Amino acid sequence: MGRSPCCDKVGLKKGPWTPEEDQKLLAYIEEHGHGSWRALPAKAGLQRCGKSCRLRWTNYLRPDIKRGKFSIQEEQTIIQLHALLGNRWSAIATHLPQRTDNEIKNYWNTHLQKRLSRMGIDPVTHKPKSDAILSTDGHSKNASNLSHMAQWESARLEAEARLVRQSKLRSTEISSSSPLLHKPALAPPGPPRCLDILKACNGVWTNKPNNAASITGLTGDLESPTSTLSYSSTGIGDNSAAFIEFVGNSSGSCEAGILKEEGEEDWKGIDENTMSFRSSSGGNFLERFTDLLLSNSGNRSFSEGCGESDYGDICGSGTGAGASASHDYLEDNKNYWNSILNLVDSSPSDSPVF
DNA sequence: AATCATGGCAACCGCTCCTCC
DNA sequence: GGGAGGAGCGGTTGCCATGAT
Structure with a gap:
């Protein structure tokens, strides 16, 4: 629509932030709040575009950010929410206190996506890659309805x-x-x-x-x-x-x-x-x-992947035959969704904000 | 020790959405 | 109602660190 990008001004710095720049940005926001991001760089004495400042603040400088390894709980949360939401990282991030959408996105792309793939799960659909079975047993219609639900x-x-x-x-x-x-x-x-x-x-x-x-x-x-x-x-x-x-x-x-x-x-x-x-x-x-x-989606394959033991309650008896197996299976289902519900329930009234 | 490959992460880019005038 | 500007989001890129050969 003919709108010029915010960062096309000459003289604006790009690339990695220096500690000095971080300090300036931090000091300014601590004192004044960020206000208008567009106006912030000039006020803070930074040769950066507002967008870059916002990104740096939200993804790195914010004091309420938790850094470091993702816990198993967090991994599960991401996988579960991704199954529901797809690549809506910001929405997923609202349920993961102290994690940024960028961080979650990166973690998904570099770790979880690959792991699911290795386990035979399509990381996009969260279905087993050999989906042909579905079309033959009459579940495909139901599955499409599930898709509507989702x-x-x-x-x-x-x-x-x-x-x-x-x-x-x-x-x-x-x-x-x-x-x-x-x-x-x-x-x-x-x-x-x-x-x-x-x-x-x-x-x-x-x-x-x-x-x-x-x-x-x-x-x-x-x-x-x-x-x-x-x-x-x-x-x-x-x-x-x-x-x-x-x-x-x-x-x-x-x-x-x-x-x-x-x-x-x-x-x-x-x-x-x-x-x-x-x-x-x-x-x-x-x-x-x-x-x-x-x-x-994942149960069968999660079970296959249980050797990794990363999936605690998601891993269960899987598709084992017999009544008890199916009972376990239902239990797993309950656990799966309960964990989502619990996470929603327990999620942050004090969730991080910036 | 040097080179190459791979992984991880910070940052950028382009687009969409939202608000204001 | 429509356009302009600001903010946010998701995809992608590029750099650096680490591991393999």
Whole structure:
């Protein structure tokens, strides 16, 4: 659109930052806050473009950054969230306190991607690379519906990340009177309400009263800013009904723009499959949802990779035959999603912000 | 010891999104 | 409503460190 890049001015320095530059930037932000990034370099006496300064600050100088090796927990979190979100590094980063999106992205590209590949998992789709099996056993249709689910959740998380950004902006303004280390603003007012659907899944799944309560809670105070989930208490007893209700609501809401593009028939398809899931498995839709997702994504291969012992609870008995094996398998599914939910629940009301 | 290959990470680039006028 | 500018995001590049030959 004819807009000139911010860094094309001659005389602006590029490349690695020197300790002196770091010091200048740090000192300026500590005293004044970053304010307008574009104006910052001149005020701070730096021969850099604002963009470069922002990057340096957010990826390196910020005091609340945790550096060093990623823990196994963090690795799992990244893998799980990547399965849901794809390459939305900033959204993933909102669930990993003290890690920057750039760091997560780099870690994914240099470590996790390769590791998943080695384990026979497509790092993009999180499915086993030999996907042919799916198309022959009738699961492919279900899998595509899962993909719709994932898209929906993904879109929602994106919206939530946007909200986080907005609130960050707002609090940056507010905190501009007391510069720096604004106990940052990135953090939304409470724990991120992402993955509401997964919470719901979880509740349905375990069928525990507590979880049921948490689901009903979604209708009220648990509501995410962007969430349009609406669960009735009767939905607990009729899981798929609850799910259908949620689908209907979402399609008429803020995410409608995205979802509608898929067409009404797609959603009808989901409803039909929702029903078919129930009848074919004797379980509920959500159970089948996770079941399928995991059978398509990593469980088998994670088990294969258990020798690396990096995957703790993700590694289980895998696809072993027999009732007990399938029970373990379901347990693994629960663990997998529980770990996502736990991470969301426990994630930072004090999450780092800059 | 020298050279080459590979891995890891910081930084850049280009694009999109959002806000303001 | 539309354009301009600022900010943020994701992909990519380039440099440096380390390991292999």
